[in-house]
Amino acid sequence: MATDIHRIEALNAAKTLVVKVGTRVLTSPDGGLDRNRIAILAEQLCKVMDSGRTVVLVSSGAVGAGIGKLGLTERPRLLADLQAVAAIGQTDLIQAYEHAFAKHGRHAAQVLLTADDLRNRSSFLNLRNALRQIAAFRAIPIINENDSVAVEELMTTFGDNDRLAASVASLINDAMLVILTDIDGLHTCHPSDPNSKRMSTVETINHEVIAMACDTKSSVSKGGMSSKLVAAQIATSHGHSVIIGPGRDDRVLEKILAGESIGTLFQPEEKAIRGRLRWIDSAAALAGELHVDAGAARAVGDRGKSLLAIGIRRVEGVFDRGEVVAIVDPQGNEIARGLINYTSDEATKIIGLPSGQIADVLGHCPYDTVIHCDNIATNSGLPLPR
Ligand SMILES: Nc1ncnc2c1ncn2[C@@H]1O[C@H](COP(=O)(O)OP(=O)(O)O)[C@@H](O)[C@H]1O
Numbered sequence: 001m002a003t004d005i006h007r008i009e010a011l012n013a014a015k016t017l018v019v020k021v022g023t024r025v026l027t028s029p030d031g032g033l034d035r036n037r038i039a040i041l042a043e044q045l046c047k048v049m050d051s052g053r054t055v056v057l058v059s060s061g062a063v064g065a066g067i068g069k070l071g072l073t074e075r076p077r078l079l080a081d082l083q084a085v086a087a088i089g090q091t092d093l094i095q096a097y098e099h100a101f102a103k104h105g106r107h108a109a110q111v112l113l114t115a116d117d118l119r120n121r122s123s124f125l126n127l128r129n130a131l132r133q134i135a136a137f138r139a140i141p142i143i144n145e146n147d148s149v150a151v152e153e154l155m156t157t158f159g160d161n162d163r164l165a166a167s168v169a170s171l172i173n174d175a176m177l178v179i180l181t182d183i184d185g186l187h188t189c190h191p192s193d194p195n196s197k198r199m200s201t202v203e204t205i206n207h208e209v210i211a212m213a214c215d216t217k218s219s220v221s222k223g224g225m226s227s228k229l230v231a232a233q234i235a236t237s238h239g240h241s242v243i244i245g246p247g248r249d250d251r252v253l254e255k256i257l258a259g260e261s262i263g264t265l266f267q268p269e270e271k272a273i274r275g276r277l278r279w280i281d282s283a284a285a286l287a288g289e290l291h292v293d294a295g296a297a298r299a300v301g302d303r304g305k306s307l308l309a310i311g312i313r314r315v316e317g318v319f320d321r322g323e324v325v326a327i328v329d330p331q332g333n334e335i336a337r338g339l340i341n342y343t344s345d346e347a348t349k350i351i352g353l354p355s356g357q358i359a360d361v362l363g364h365c366p367y368d369t370v371i372h373c374d375n376i377a378t379n380s381g382l383p384l385p386r
Pocket residue numbers: 021022023024025180181182183185186187188189190191212213214215216218221222223224225226
């Protein structure tokens with residue numbers, strides 16, 4: 001058994017495993033839930049908990065289970081149909097988990113979330129408390145999108161469970177994100193290409209790595225490899241290690257715990273975003289945009305400085321003080337997000353002004369900075385698709 005020092009280090013740092021499992025793992029090719037797979041997965045997750053770690057499971061499969069239960073031949077296209085199918089399938093999904101965990105003396109705890117629940121800072125924190133308490137009761141939170149209300153998630157490419165799992169990981173310090181799918185990891189090109197090879201470790205998610213994902217539309221799952229890379233990008237920028245691994249390997253989590261070279265390990269970024277900035281970076285609702293000049297973009301993006309009014313060229317959106325806005329460079333790239341000290345009206349009036357002149361225009365100057373550097377999450381890697 002070949003073990004890998006990076007993996008051992010990553011595991012030693014991980015007190016919680018956030019495990020995401022995709023539709024392709026949980027459903028059988030002829031449609032419907034693969035209950036045997038769920039039983040094996042539950043046993044594996046219990047082994048992780050027996051190792052002293054906390055587990056949070058993000059499970060897809062509601063739509064897949066509903067398709068099987070209703071005997072449909074493909075994923076419905078109409079939104080209301082999808083919502084109904086997800087609601088019908090989710091009951092089977094959670095029953096299957098409850099049944100499987102009960103054999104190990106544990107309970108499944110159903111947590112259905114929308115992106116809005118994570119955008120709102122107080123519900124984000126409530127969720128963290130609920131997850132802690134579920135663990136204290138020795139139960140396993142099983143998170144899925146609340147598909148019957150989360151219109152956006154069912155419709156869009158990136159509002160999917162891979163990304164949801166990364167946002168959930170950002171609630172937790174010392175977490176590792178494990179994304180289980182139907183393939184043994186990230187390949188250098190589409191796995192059907194005979195020249196493709198599994199990547200064992202990815203140090204940095206750059207353009208070359210992003211280009212390895214070649215997704216085709218699927219009738220059951222939604223994210224594809226691209227969305228797994230986006231999730232990995234979010235989680236590694238928040239200081240978490242990520243493994244994309246084979247969900248149909250019966251011992252996958254045991255092998256990961258043993259530090260075996262299974263799947264693809266993505267190493268955490270050295271200059272990771274921590275604490276509240278993680279929420280600002282990937283979960284918070286975006287209220288507007290500040291377009292800045294090249295000097296301000298360099299100061300904020302490269303040197304970690306505060307944003308001053310003098311570097312702002314244009315304000316977009318209507319926002320209040322304390323909301324989250326994007327900082328956009330002259331090429332139109334979002335370079336950072338931050339909590340703004342001024343309303344959109346005030347920010348528009350002070351565009352291009354030195355801080356010393358703000359009081360002349362607004363009648364007062366509550367802050368020298370438009371966004372203080374402590375409240376800025378810079379996009380250290382590639383711009384994320386939002
Ligand atoms: N470079 C790549 N390496 C591995 N898999 C890839 C790559 N590009 C595309 N894929 C596809 O991504 C799929 C896994 O994503 P997805 O269908 O969303 O699964 P899940 O239901 O587990 O979320 C694989 O089955 C594979 O066909």
